[in-house]
Amino acid sequence: MDPLEDLRTVGASLWGDADIAVGPPPPGAHCQVHDEQYVAVPSAQRPRFLVSADLGPTATSRLLREYNSLRATGPRLARAGLALLAGLGWSAGTSSRRVQVHHRDLDDTGLRGFLARELGRDPHTIALACGVRVAHGIARPIVTVADRRGRPLLFVKLAGTALHQRRLRNEYEMLGALADRRLPGFHTPAPAFWRHWNGHALLAVEPLPREVEPLRPRDAGYTARALASLTTERIPHAVGDSPWLHSLRRRAGHVAPADRERVTAGIDRVVDLAGDVVLPHDVGHGDWSFWNMAHLPSSGRVALWDWEFGHPRAPRGLDELHWDYAVATTIRGVPAPRVVARQRDLHDGRGPAARTVRVLHTLDMATRLYENATLGDADAAATAHRLLDTVPG
Structure with missing residues (x-):
């Protein structure tokens, strides 16, 4: 080599x-x-x-x-x-x-x-x-x-890849929307420009404030309180009409055909079983992890970046699940299927809304893994198969 x-x-x-x-x-x-x-x-x-x-x-x-x-x-x-x-x-x-x-x-x-x-x-x-x-x-x-x-x-x-360009375009659009809406209690970097150069999509953002202080896994409580205050609209949507779920379907349309069928079937099962469940929707970050945020001491706000998976109207509760999932898999090395099984045990007994949000999060994680499989991650699709096994059928 x-x-x-x-x-x-x-x-x-x-x-x-x-x-x-x-x-x-x-x-x-x-x-x-x-x-x-x-x-x-x-x-x-x-x-x-x-x-x-x-x-x-x-x-x-x-x-x-x-x-x-x-x-x-x-x-x-x-x-x-x-x-x-x-x-x-x-x-x-x-x-x-x-x-x-x-x-x-x-x-x-x-x-x-x-x-x-x-x-x-x-x-x-x-x-x-x-x-x-x-x-x-x-x-x-x-x-x-x-x-x-x-x-x-x-x-x-x-x-440079089509997948990463779609994600980066989503981040650009989210940052532009957030610059107009100004999330209370949060600082998001302003987009400077979006361009194409040498076969690459290019997103330029302004630097963060220099005073940023790091957050760690032990700060889950602090970030959860900040997340609870993150609200702009809180619009109710039935799961079957969720704009976030429609976006997930579009993302699934770009993965390998066999994987696309698996994700789509999972989405259809959720809509059949819980399509009438109404969930509050608001701005969702989609990658709510301590390495994508920092504390700003002078204002008490939270700096929040990397919005590639963000959505203007996502079901409330997805970000809390993602913190748990991200810390467990990335920091503690717990296999993703085991994390999802634990989340199922914790949340599915708390009523239809909690169970539905948990299942939606699992579908999201499986879709990301299938997306990564298109880039050569040989283990990603197998892990996604196991996650989908936890989706009610």
């Missing part, structure tokens, strides 16, 4: 079809005005993070420290150490860590040039930084756009 494969996969999103080389440029190499240099941390062979190489030590240190408290323990400690070293004058840009990006002509400026034009800036006045994360051969970069002092100007999410 090519040790630079992940770097090249992410690089295809950031730099188009530019030539990428690791190490110092050869003697006499011609550098164009739009060529770029990055530092791969901890190394080009094991890249976890890319940052523009032409930032000074102070700016690099600042960029590494921004929002670092929100990260998981390992990345947080690593970035804090690198930020300290950078502030002391250490440069990560040794020749072995340099990534040279050579654009073949002046019209090919990569993502940095594109974003500079959107911002009305010279490309050399902004810097890009990005994590290097690839799953099943697919990169979904989240790029920090900073000024020359290391201050974030934008966060930019890129999506």
Whole structure:
């Protein structure tokens, strides 16, 4: 396996079809005005993070420290150490860590040039930084756009697959709607722009306030109280007429045919059994997890981001179930079917409304797994089959 494969996969999103080389440029190499240099941390062979190489030590240190408290323990400690070293004058840009990006002509400026034009800036006045994360051969970069002092100007999410583009488009529409409605007690990042570039959908959002403080699994009570106050309309809908359920049907239409039939059959069973059950609907986040939110001390509000699964009219109760599901599966490593079985035991005896919301959440999780299966996750479909086994028939 090519040790630079992940770097090249992410690089295809950031730099188009530019030539990428690791190490110092050869003697006499011609550098164009739009060529770029990055530092791969901890190394080009094991890249976890890319940052523009032409930032000074102070700016690099600042960029590494921004929002670092929100990260998981390992990345947080690593970035804090690198930020300290950078502030002391250490440069990560040794020749072995340099990534040279050579654009073949002046019209090919990569993502940095594109974003500079959107911002009305010279490309050399902004810097890009990005994590290097690839799953099943697919990169979904989240790029920090900073000024020359290391201050974030934008966060930019890129999506190359049809599935990820649909999710990102949904997030853009949700953020636009929320900017007008202003959720009480919450701060959501304002969308800056939505564009298409180099085969990717691109969503740019404004940075979060710098004062953000992290939330953890132990903060379930605090976030539940905040969620209880999240209300704009609370419109009642019978399950059979739920706009959220209609959206779930549309999502199921994009998965593999056999999986589509399974999800659709599950939805039909719920409508047959509980189509007349009336549930309050309001704004739903859809990925209600502590890693998508933070506390704002000055106002007491909750910053809330990553609205790819959001819906303007979702049944109340789905987000509470998702917190439990996400923490159990992602943090504690509990298999998803076991989590869903526990939720069934806890909620199905609490009446038709609680049972119906639980089943809807299970259908949602199964659909997400089937969606992921279309991207090469071989285990996702099998897990989704087991979740659907808990849907009443």
